Amino acid sequence: MKVFAVVLLFAFAYGATIPEDQPEDVEEFQLPDFVKTCYEDDPKLGECVKEAVSDMMPRLNNGLKALNIPPLDPFTIERTSLEYGNGALQGAIKMKNLKTFGMSQAVFRDVRMKIEDGKVETEIDIHFPKIFMEGAYKADIKFNELKLHPKGHFNVTMTNINTTHHWEGHLVPKNGHQYLQIDTFDMIPEVGDMKIYVGGIFPDPAMNKIAVNFLNQYWPAFYKMLLPETRSHWQPLMTNSINEFLGRVPFDLLVKKRE
Ligand SMILES: *[C@@H]1O[C@H](CO)[C@@H](O)[C@H](O)[C@H]1NC(C)=O
Numbered sequence: 001m002k003v004f005a006v007v008l009l010f011a012f013a014y015g016a017t018i019p020e021d022q023p024e025d026v027e028e029f030q031l032p033d034f035v036k037t038c039y040e041d042d043p044k045l046g047e048c049v050k051e052a053v054s055d056m057m058p059r060l061n062n063g064l065k066a067l068n069i070p071p072l073d074p075f076t077i078e079r080t081s082l083e084y085g086n087g088a089l090q091g092a093i094k095m096k097n098l099k100t101f102g103m104s105q106a107v108f109r110d111v112r113m114k115i116e117d118g119k120v121e122t123e124i125d126i127h128f129p130k131i132f133m134e135g136a137y138k139a140d141i142k143f144n145e146l147k148l149h150p151k152g153h154f155n156v157t158m159t160n161i162n163t164t165h166h167w168e169g170h171l172v173p174k175n176g177h178q179y180l181q182i183d184t185f186d187m188i189p190e191v192g193d194m195k196i197y198v199g200g201i202f203p204d205p206a207m208n209k210i211a212v213n214f215l216n217q218y219w220p221a222f223y224k225m226l227l228p229e230t231r232s233h234w235q236p237l238m239t240n241s242i243n244e245f246l247g248r249v250p251f252d253l254l255v256k257k258r259e
């Protein structure tokens with residue numbers, strides 16, 4: 001049961017990132033006109049960045065070609081996988097055609113940013129009213145002597161999500177621009193409510209229903225336990241994906257040094 005919660009958690013973490021097979025030709029580009037410019041020495045830098053990013057969000061819906069950003073809603077990940085092992089429990093999960101809806105409704109509640117000697121510290125408070133995720137999964141699970149090979153469809157509806165992203169990074173010169181590269185990433189998403197459906201845990205529909213009810217009843221406990229336990233999986237993935245995104249958007253187009 002635990003492994004399914006890992007899948008859901010992981011999918012949520014990974015759902016907020018960019019797939020890796022995007023073109024790299026970002027040498028000649030400009031930010032679209034609607035993006036506001038901020039200045040490094042602005043005492044309200046965080047506020048400015050918040051407005052710039054909030055302006056950008058609704059337009060990410062169809063993807064932003066100029067920035068090589070794929071559509072946010074739905075955000076599709078063709079394939080992803082996760083291995084999990086902890087004592088008696090071993091699991092490998094493959095997910096296919098994972099679609100996430102609702103990320104374009106993100107509300108940036110607050111951004112705090114500090115730039116000093118090329119080091120950039122950022123905290124971003126984000127609220128998602130609702131995230132719906134669905135996909136196909138296939139798993140191999142070993143629990144002591146018990147072996148399960150469930151597969152099927154799953155979906156998760158999460159509502160009232162608050163999260164704070166903590167980024168620590170530094171500026172890197174490339175192609176005559178400064179890019180932000182993050183060295184550490186952390187987040188602790190708080191989820192108001194979660195409704196989970198997983199098909200195929202057990203072939204028998206009645207048994208499956210019991211398992212699904214169990215998941216829905218105890219999701220807060222699973223979630224609370226699994227978020228830190230799976231951190232070592234999603235943290236480097238998120239860091240890489242965020243850096244992939246940041247590697248396409250010159251930071252000095254968004255946050256300028258005063259001439
Ligand atoms: C999740 O999938 C199940 C089974 O396909 C379906 O009955 C249910 O309506 C789906 N949930 C949502 C919120 O779409």
Ligand SMILES: *[C@@H]1O[C@H](CO)[C@@H](O)[C@H](O)[C@H]1NC(C)=O
Pocket residue numbers: 127160161162190191192193
């Ligand atoms: C998220 O923040 C809002 C506003 O501060 C609050 O009303 C809501 O209960 C929070 N949700 C969770 C899951 O803590």
